[in-house]
Amino acid sequence: MGRKRTKSGKIRLAEVAEHAGVSPITASRFFRNPEALSEAKRARVESAAKELGYVPNLAARALASHRTEVIGVLIPSLTNNVFSDVLRGIYDASENSRYSIQLSNTRYSILQEEKLLRLFLAQKPAGLIVTGIDQTAESHAMLEAADCPIMQIMEIGPNPVDMMIGFSHYDAARAAIAHLFEQGHRRIGFLGARMDPRVQRRLDGYQAAMKDAGLFDQRLIVATATPTSVTLGGALFTDLLAKSPDIDSVFCANDDLALGVLFECRRRDIAIPEQIAIIGFNDLEFMASAVPTLTSIRTNRYEMGRMAATMLIDAIEGRRPEQPVLDLGFKVIERQSSPVRRSDSRPTPTGAGTANKMVALPSSHD
Amino acid sequence: MGRKRTKSGKIRLAEVAEHAGVSPITASRFFRNPEALSEAKRARVESAAKELGYVPNLAARALASHRTEVIGVLIPSLTNNVFSDVLRGIYDASENSRYSIQLSNTRYSILQEEKLLRLFLAQKPAGLIVTGIDQTAESHAMLEAADCPIMQIMEIGPNPVDMMIGFSHYDAARAAIAHLFEQGHRRIGFLGARMDPRVQRRLDGYQAAMKDAGLFDQRLIVATATPTSVTLGGALFTDLLAKSPDIDSVFCANDDLALGVLFECRRRDIAIPEQIAIIGFNDLEFMASAVPTLTSIRTNRYEMGRMAATMLIDAIEGRRPEQPVLDLGFKVIERQSSPVRRSDSRPTPTGAGTANKMVALPSSHD
DNA sequence: AGGAACGTTGACAGCGCTACCACCAACGAC
DNA sequence: GTCGTTGGTGGTAGCGCTGTCAACGTTCCT
Numbered sequence A, B: 001m002g003r004k005r006t007k008s009g010k011i012r013l014a015e016v017a018e019h020a021g022v023s024p025i026t027a028s029r030f031f032r033n034p035e036a037l038s039e040a041k042r043a044r045v046e047s048a049a050k051e052l053g054y055v056p057n058l059a060a061r062a063l064a065s066h067r068t069e070v071i072g073v074l075i076p077s078l079t080n081n082v083f084s085d086v087l088r089g090i091y092d093a094s095e096n097s098r099y100s101i102q103l104s105n106t107r108y109s110i111l112q113e114e115k116l117l118r119l120f121l122a123q124k125p126a127g128l129i130v131t132g133i134d135q136t137a138e139s140h141a142m143l144e145a146a147d148c149p150i151m152q153i154m155e156i157g158p159n160p161v162d163m164m165i166g167f168s169h170y171d172a173a174r175a176a177i178a179h180l181f182e183q184g185h186r187r188i189g190f191l192g193a194r195m196d197p198r199v200q201r202r203l204d205g206y207q208a209a210m211k212d213a214g215l216f217d218q219r220l221i222v223a224t225a226t227p228t229s230v231t232l233g234g235a236l237f238t239d240l241l242a243k244s245p246d247i248d249s250v251f252c253a254n255d256d257l258a259l260g261v262l263f264e265c266r267r268r269d270i271a272i273p274e275q276i277a278i279i280g281f282n283d284l285e286f287m288a289s290a291v292p293t294l295t296s297i298r299t300n301r302y303e304m305g306r307m308a309a310t311m312l313i314d315a316i317e318g319r320r321p322e323q324p325v326l327d328l329g330f331k332v333i334e335r336q337s338s339p340v341r342r343s344d345s346r347p348t349p350t351g352a353g354t355a356n357k358m359v360a361l362p363s364s365h366d
Numbered sequence C: 001a002g003g004a005a006c007g008t009t010g011a012c013a014g015c016g017c018t019a020c021c022a023c024c025a026a027c028g029a030c
Numbered sequence D: 001g002t003c004g005t006t007g008g009t010g011g012t013a014g015c016g017c018t019g020t021c022a023a024c025g026t027t028c029c030t
Helices: A012-021 A023-032 A039-052 A058-065 A079-096 A110-123 A136-146 A169-182 A197-212 A230-244 A255-267 A299-316 B014-018 B024-032 B040-051 B058-065 B081-094 B110-122 B138-145 B167-183 B196-214 B229-244 B255-268 B301-316
Strands: A071-073 A100-105 A127-131 A151-152 A163-166 A188-192 A221-223 A249-252 A277-279 A298-300 A326-328 A330-333 B070-075 B100-105 B127-131 B149-155 B163-166 B187-194 B219-225 B249-252 B278-279 B297-301 B325-327 B331-332
Touching: A012 A023, A012 A039, A023 A039, A039 A079, A039 B163, A058 B058, A071 A079, A071 A110, A079 A100, A079 A299, A079 A330, A079 B081, A079 B100, A100 A110, A100 B100, A110 A127, A110 A136, A127 A299, A151 A299, A151 B187, A163 A299, A169 A197, A169 A249, A169 A277, A169 A298, A169 A330, A188 A197, A188 A255, A197 A221, A197 B014, A221 A230, A230 A249, A230 A255, A249 A255, B014 B024, B014 B040, B014 B297, B024 B040, B070 B081, B070 B110, B070 B301, B081 B100, B081 B301, B100 B110, B110 B127, B110 B138, B127 B301, B149 B301, B163 B301, B167 B196, B167 B249, B167 B278, B167 B297, B167 B331, B187 B196, B187 B229, B187 B255, B196 B219, B219 B229, B249 B255, B255 B278
Parallel strands: A071 A100, A071 A127, A127 A151, A151 A163, A163 A326, A188 A221, A188 A249, A249 A277, B070 B100, B070 B127, B127 B149, B149 B163, B163 B325, B187 B219, B187 B249, B249 B278
Antiparallel strands: A298 A330, B297 B331
């Protein structure tokens, strides 16, 4: 059939064109912009390609067209459940597109991020997804100068490079504290691990809420740069108890820590929620299953990834979104670990806001 | 300086060569095989490249050389913690190599895997990492015919396509059951979710061990195709209790299920380990932190990913391993959820093997 | 001394595809 | 009827790099 083959025996576009009785350029157009072809030729090329089992050579395409069909994704961690949900959304959204995902791990280092960004940009990606809004100045400049759509995820903030999708960690933390206030708690501890920018903003939200209520106390805060884990949750809670034995509740910056606190309370025979209330962050699956079930802040991680990739692909293909910044909000999911305190139903401290329970809140941008 | 530039303003190899006062091909060799150059030219090219900020065009390289520097990775799930550990190992190992990772999600479908394999192979990857040993016949044929190194991970089995790294899920399950036998348990339930080939083999191992001991009972098995979760663990355990109220222990095919069982026991006021012993699989981090701490089978997931990528890269570069199949084994990690039963110290049933506690076992291939 | 052998370098010709421009018919507007 | 205009098509000329092979100088052997 095909008289000329590449050494590897692969079918080239020229063979398809010949088989279909059209010029190579017409065949090429079929794959890039089928609408430009007449009905007849389109059908001919299509059947020829199928018959020959043609698969385009992406390297040649990239070389000739000066662009690739690669979407670069920079995330800080592969271990963290939070990111695997986001990633799943990204992969799902890209699956039926022509774009492929190129994933890299910054390990929570903005210097590493800068290095990877340089690497990515050199290959002219079709688009880029980066985590957060805390890039180095150099990274920021590169992103600004990039000639492809950029999507920042996980957070929203004031100066999007291009598009942005996320939620306010600050507001979410405030809502968590507001919830505990409503339930009658006053001595609310904070547990944080890793302390990346997003956790830091949760801490900021916590501090603001506590200060507004006149309840701030430095001794209520236990934070570490150590990567998060369930075990660490127990350890941090132990520290917290040592510093502030009189706490009535704990806000954990993520759910792993909350689970660790739950187990530590079991070990110490501390009753949840009677002695200590717990609220987590992210609403991982196990929170609804624990005993007692654990209150948490639900964030739309899968949706965030899916939307990010979808919007990015749209932008790549010229369909720029009307609204480049999307706030996916969060929900306070109330469970057994933070019920209303009947015995102590003081009014909600002022200034702490009033989160509607179980209702999605678009986070107002700081 | 550079008088000729690509439209995008990028430095090309030719510029570097000119700047260094050598021919383009010499400059090219510097990046592929620096040892072939003389000391002097090597230094000249190196400094010229650095000075100009040269970044090679991978598309052009791929087109000219008929190969890419991409390692394709096919995994069944992005959600499962197990795979994120493996992936982290793969990414870590590839990070300082010239190879980049192209990840795709088969969603536990061998048909999807076949499709993705076809796609990958068309782009001539430098190497391929696939999960498990249960490919379609078509996939298997493609892998056999591929002209790049192939690594199968997560399992070991009799007929490696090329290289293989993993452990025997069958043996690991048998070791889990042997451990429970040793502790004096007889009515051992099995809980399984998803029932992918690896979980199936764990079930096989469980069944074989139980049959060998003359303790097999179909009513002890609860398995579902539903994806795993902590909540599901509770539900499956509830089913198990309904079918076999007299169980003395449960082998959970993964740790999420084990955690779900733990919580369900709390809800039902079933004492662990006094009434029911629990053993999980994978030894996720939280198992050591739960109350009581949970016995599990430790598998070397990160190491598996790291070794897989390392060996694959070695093979790509011509350093084929002396031993193409690597058994990473497993460990029984004994914790509070499965202590020795003093009150009932019958001898270990025969035929169930005797796993050395806490000692790594290379899994003998079925 | 002559030749082989080696290490180092360069010229040339593409890899498979697409950007760019030119072309041609068919059509309507004036 | 002439002129644009449009939609469809094709020719040409690379994209930036590397495979291949030839050529060169040097060293070592006989």
